[in-house]
Amino acid sequence: MTSEFRRIGVDEVSLLIDEMFSSRRDEIEQSVPELAPVWTSDVSRAVAQTLAAYKESGIETCILTLASVYAEFDLSDTLQFHRAHQQPVTRVLDGKGLLDFWVVKVDGISEVADIFASLQGLQASSYIVSGYVRRLEHLRDLRCLVVDSLTSRCRMRPQGFEVRPGVWLAEGAQVHRRARIVAPAFLGSATKIEEQCLITRCSNVESNSQVDFGTVVEDSSVLSNSYIGMGLDLTHSVVDGSRLLNLRRDVTLEIKDPGLIGPNKSSGMDANSRSLLSFGMDSISARRERRSFNSETESTYSLL
Amino acid sequence: MSVSRPVVVMQLPEEFNAETSQAFCKEIEPLLEAHRPRIVLDCSLVRSIDGAGVEMLLHCLEEAMKRDGDLKLCCLSAQSEVVLELLRVDRVFEIFASAEEGVRSFNALPVDVIPQDAPWYSAVFGELGVLKQAS
Numbered sequence: 343m344t345s346e347f348r349r350i351g352v353d354e355v356s357l358l359i360d361e362m363f364s365s366r367r368d369e370i371e372q373s374v375p376e377l378a379p380v381w382t383s384d385v386s387r388a389v390a391q392t393l394a395a396y397k398e399s400g401i402e403t404c405i406l407t408l409a410s411v412y413a414e415f416d417l418s419d420t421l422q423f424h425r426a427h428q429q430p431v432t433r434v435l436d437g438k439g440l441l442d443f444w445v446v447k448v449d450g451i452s453e454v455a456d457i458f459a460s461l462q463g464l465q466a467s468s469y470i471v472s473g474y475v476r477r478l479e480h481l482r483d484l485r486c487l488v489v490d491s492l493t494s495r496c497r498m499r500p501q502g503f504e505v506r507p508g509v510w511l512a513e514g515a516q517v518h519r520r521a522r523i524v525a526p527a528f529l530g531s532a533t534k535i536e537e538q539c540l541i542t543r544c545s546n547v548e549s550n551s552q553v554d555f556g557t558v559v560e561d562s563s564v565l566s567n568s569y570i571g572m573g574l575d576l577t578h579s580v581v582d583g584s585r586l587l588n589l590r591r592d593v594t595l596e597i598k599d600p601g602l603i604g605p606n607k608s609s610g611m612d613a614n615s616r617s618l619l620s621f622g623m624d625s626i627s628a629r630r631e632r633r634s635f636n637s638e639t640e641s642t643y644s645l646l
Numbered sequence: 647m648s649v650s651r652p653v654v655v656m657q658l659p660e661e662f663n664a665e666t667s668q669a670f671c672k673e674i675e676p677l678l679e680a681h682r683p684r685i686v687l688d689c690s691l692v693r694s695i696d697g698a699g700v701e702m703l704l705h706c707l708e709e710a711m712k713r714d715g716d717l718k719l720c721c722l723s724a725q726s727e728v729v730l731e732l733l734r735v736d737r738v739f740e741i742f743a744s745a746e747e748g749v750r751s752f753n754a755l756p757v758d759v760i761p762q763d764a765p766w767y768s769a770v771f772g773e774l775g776v777l778k779q780a781s
Contacts, residue, residue: 571697575734586728593724598663599696602732 344376347405350418354401356380358388390457397448406461408442410478412487414497415471420445427467435468436475445469481580481587485563489544491621492526500528500546501620512549512620530566530620534608548620552606566620569606653684653749658692662699674706683715686748690721700733707739716740720748 347355357379359370364381371379382388389406396404403424405417413434424432430450434443444461451460474496476487491498492508502512508525511517515529523529524542530549535541538556545559548566553559555572564570565582578590584604586595597603654677659666677683687703689695703719710717720742722730730736742748 573734574732576732586732588724588728588731591724591728593728595725595728597696597729598694599698602697 344374346417350421352405354396354399356392358382358385358392360385386457390451390460393446393448393451393457397451401448404446404448406444406446410442411475412478412496412498413441413443413471413475414473416473420469423469424467429467430464431461431466432469433466434471436471438475438477441471441475441477482589485580485589488528488546488563488621489561492528492544492546498621502528502530528620536572546620550606552608567606569600569604569608571602574602651680651682651684653686653752655686655688655745655749657688657690660691660693662692662695662702664696664698667699667702671702671705678706678709678713678715680715681713683710683713683717684752685710685715685717686742686745686752687717687719688721688745689719689723689726692723692726695726695729697733700730700735704735704738716752718742718748718751720745 344355355377357374357377359379359381361381361383363370367381380388380392393404393406403421405421413436415434420432420434424445424447430447432445434441434445446461450464451457474490476483476490476496478484478487487496487498490496491500492510500510500512502510502515505511506523506525508527509523510528512529512531512533514532515535516533517523517529517535518537518539520537521535521539522541523535524540526544527541528546529535529541530547530551532550533547534552535547536553536555536557539553540558540560541547541553542559543561545562545564547553547559547564548568550566551564551568551570553564553570557570557572557574557576559570560575560577562576562579562581564576565580568581568583570576570581578588580587580589581603584597584600586597586603587593588595600607656674656677659670662670674685677685685706687706703717707717718740721744722741727736727741730739740748740751742751
């Protein structure tokens with residue numbers, strides 16, 4: 343997203359993050375090294391203060407968005423639309439309704455406690471997007487985004503190498519030669535897939551996770567630093583440490599048996615340190631190197 | 647004369663793990679030692695079940711089947727069903743929505759009304775002899 347802002351000539355990018363995510367602070371900050379995120383307990387007030395600072399530094403127009411939506415549209419066209427309509431606010435919407443995306447004339451905004459309520463009250467023009475939009479309100483939506491990404495329904499791609507058509511591996515992923523990865527699938531960095539495992543149907547195993555002997559991961563997302571035990575059938579689910587969300591039954595379970603599912607202790611990472619997805623839109627073409635894996639000449643694990 | 651054996655319905659504890667499953671095993675053991683045990687385990691109280699609990703269920707099923715009986719489950723919560731699916735044992739057990747259905751399922755095929763000395767196909771082809779005579 344930041345690179346997209348830079349591409350259309352945005353001068354200043356601010357990232358405001360609620361302190362409720364502070365347990366993932368290091369990971370978040372490492373994922374956006376070009377920005378210095380501001381951690382706040384009151385996002386709305388922090389947004390108002392940032393807009394006030396922009397106003398003081400002579401910035402006229404601001405793009406304001408929340409991380410509750412993934413949308414693909416032409417930002418420069420949105421800005422042009424905003425300038426042409428000369429309204430204080432431009433709201434972006436798709437066929438299903440409003441998106442958490444505003445283009446704001448900074449001098450029309452006063453520093454108020456609830457900036458989002460204040461934006462609602464201003465006269466706004468509507469910019470309708472026709473591109474790919476996915477609202478991220480539930481883990482189910484995240485799973486849909488992964489499926490759409492792996493099936494090329496959107497521009498987002500896994501951050502790794504496409505080693506076979508539809509099979510993506512990140513740096514350091516280890517796949518036992520007797521394990522099967524059936525496209526489309528993605529294995530994040532430092533993941534370990536043991537013997538006789540099967541990873542398939544748009545599944546993604548995120549960084550530092552391990553899938554143990556003989557387990558099938560089908561139509562599921564294993565979030566980072568998770569351990570999936572031996573001989574299991576993980577289907578239509580999202581696993582985050584010891585939490586399992588079964589999407590078909592809409593049931594969330596806290597698995598207390600670490601032999602089944604739990605934080606991956608062998609990864610050497612902090613159990614609380616998790617990122618959601620290793621997917622993005624930057625340098626895709628550079629990453630589309632094909633590398634062979636699972637060949638007979640390699641050792642038990644293929645190391646990338 | 648054939649006597650229909652009763653179907654025993656037992657309730658599983660709220661937490662069915664390594665500890666509670668041992669105690670449960672002692673409770674169910676005498677039932678499993680009977681000839682052709684017919685057991686329905688009511689899981690309506692179960693809030694959590696782990697690998698050891700599922701192991702115990704499989705052990706009980708195995709023991710029941712060794713003695714020509716069966717062990718069925720009923721009233722599983724969605725959470726318990728997910729755990730059984732995860733451990734690939736959801737297809738091993740017959741699962742019913744209620745204890746009544748589970749009990750009724752044992753009587754679906756009236757095995758006891760078939761005389762034990764008659765051949766196994768007599769219930770299906772019982773009319774064959776009559777037809778043969780008629781021809």
